[in-house]
Structure formats: structure tokens, C-alpha cells
Amino acid sequence: MDCDDLLADWSGARQIELAPGFPGLELTSPAMRAVISLYGAQLLEYSPSGQAPLLYLSPRARFEAGRAIRGGVPLCWPWFGANIPEPDQPAHGVARLSRWALTRLERDGTLFHVELSGPAWRGLEPVIRFELGDGIGIRLSTLNRSDRPLPLGSALHSYFAVGDARRARVTGMAGRDFDDKVTGTRGRYVDEPQCFGGEVDRIVYTGGELVLRDPDNRRRIRIATSGSASAVIWNPGAERCAAFGDLEPDAWTRFVCIETANAGDDVRRLDPGENHTLGCRIRHEPD
Numbered sequence: 001m002d003c004d005d006l007l008a009d010w011s012g013a014r015q016i017e018l019a020p021g022f023p024g025l026e027l028t029s030p031a032m033r034a035v036i037s038l039y040g041a042q043l044l045e046y047s048p049s050g051q052a053p054l055l056y057l058s059p060r061a062r063f064e065a066g067r068a069i070r071g072g073v074p075l076c077w078p079w080f081g082a083n084i085p086e087p088d089q090p091a092h093g094v095a096r097l098s099r100w101a102l103t104r105l106e107r108d109g110t111l112f113h114v115e116l117s118g119p120a121w122r123g124l125e126p127v128i129r130f131e132l133g134d135g136i137g138i139r140l141s142t143l144n145r146s147d148r149p150l151p152l153g154s155a156l157h158s159y160f161a162v163g164d165a166r167r168a169r170v171t172g173m174a175g176r177d178f179d180d181k182v183t184g185t186r187g188r189y190v191d192e193p194q195c196f197g198g199e200v201d202r203i204v205y206t207g208g209e210l211v212l213r214d215p216d217n218r219r220r221i222r223i224a225t226s227g228s229a230s231a232v233i234w235n236p237g238a239e240r241c242a243a244f245g246d247l248e249p250d251a252w253t254r255f256v257c258i259e260t261a262n263a264g265d266d267v268r269r270l271d272p273g274e275n276h277t278l279g280c281r282i283r284h285e286p287d
């Protein structure tokens, strides 16, 4: 469907060009301003009115076919991390490297509903629905249209902007097991909160709400999930950050990734005809 047809009746929405050949959708209401890239179906910006942006988008993000845009909420789909049986496939899957089609755009007061459909991958069909208003709602649905069961790994790889990651804190994991990708070991959260200094890369087995405290912005971000029993907490730390061509050397101090996931032991298996929806609801409040 043509983007302009969908947009015609809806004030506060317009098509923009993020870079040559990279169309985006800009949504503005009294509550917020948001930008979605059709490449990757990626929410790139969400700024509550009068407040600092909730999402981090790297000033060095590259808009190039075959590369992921660094920041916002990239979609990891239909696998998370490396594809072990097929190592030539891209890390975190194909969704963030694909052009999606805008299939629905509606405004209900200050709430925008946006739906995009992505290209199928070997029988798995993805649809993503955003609700953008006072907070962010994201639901990534996958239908198995093939005639055999298929594995499904995914993540809503949210880069939350913080004043300084060294003072940011994440809670909600107490008593939960985690796979530590830095040490290659399994552990359990006894002490909270999760703080940031060196590299942090953990798959935490929880479906409960996680809370990110950002004292520099006097803000608390709450992430509630559905269809998920795992969350990834990631920050590259100074040393790894310096090796990323699309991150400034000190970028690691400006974001914390908390990813609503189906990763590690929480990878799903979809029967033929089965649909699975991974969702998160992100709210922000003063702290």
C-alpha cells in the first residue's frame, strides 16, 4: 500500500527520508514525537513531549543496505545472535536488514497505531504493531505458514537513552537465572541492581517487569512484556564500544539495552499454522 494514501487523512503523520533510499514515518502528537524506519521496521526515535529522548540513536548510525541501523529498537528475528547451524547468515537475523511494508496507520486521539509486514523467511511471516502515545507498545507476531515445526528466536533490541550508564540501574531480576555471554557461565541474580562499567551481556530468564532507573534524567523506565520468558541486558563497555564503527567511543555511557526476547533457552518452536507474539510495553515516569 502506498504510504501517502495511508497518511492522507491522518494529521500528525508524514513520510520522511532518513537517508537517500531510506523512507521513514514521522509521528507527532501532543504526547510525543516518534520516527519509524521502513528498513527494519525499526522504531528509531521516541521523545515524550518536553523530555529527553527515550531511545538512543547513534549519531554514527549507518543507513546502508545490508547493515543494521544502530539504535532505537532493531528487531532480532527469526533468530537471536549468531545462526549456529548456518554461520554465514547475518547476526540477529534478517528482519533488521529488510524493507517492510506499511499496512496500517491510524490515529485515535493522541495514540498512533502503526502496522508493518515484513518479508517471510522460510515460511515464517512477521507482522509488527506499534502503539505510540504516552508510552510505547510493540508486538511482533510470527505465523508459521510452512508445513513443519520451525524454531523462532527474536528480540525487541531496545536501546534506552540514559544520562550516564555508569549511574543507571536495572532491577527486576532478583532470583532469576542468567546466561552470561561475557564469561560463558550461568548464574543467578542475588544482588541487584545491575550496574554498568565494563561489558555486560546477559540473557536473563524472566518474563516479569524490568525497571531502568536513570538518575541523570530523573526518570524511571518500566518494561513489561508478553510472550517472553527472557530479556537481554547489554552494554558494550568502553573497550568493546571502541571497536564499533557506528558508535562514538564514549557511546556506551549513553545507552543501556534491555531487550524483550525469546532467546537462549526461551527460543520457541512454532507448529504449522501457529502464531506467536512477542510484546513489550514501555512506560516512563519521573524518579
Ligand SMILES: O=P(O)(O)OC[C@H]1O[C@@H](O)[C@H](O)[C@@H](O)[C@@H]1O
Residues within 6 Å of the ligand: 068, 091, 092, 157, 181, 201, 202, 232, 234, 259
Ligand atoms: O552489533 P549487533 O549485531 O547489533 O549486536 C549487538 C549486541 O546485541 C546484543 O543483543 C547481544 O547480546 C550482544 O552480544 C551483541 O554484541
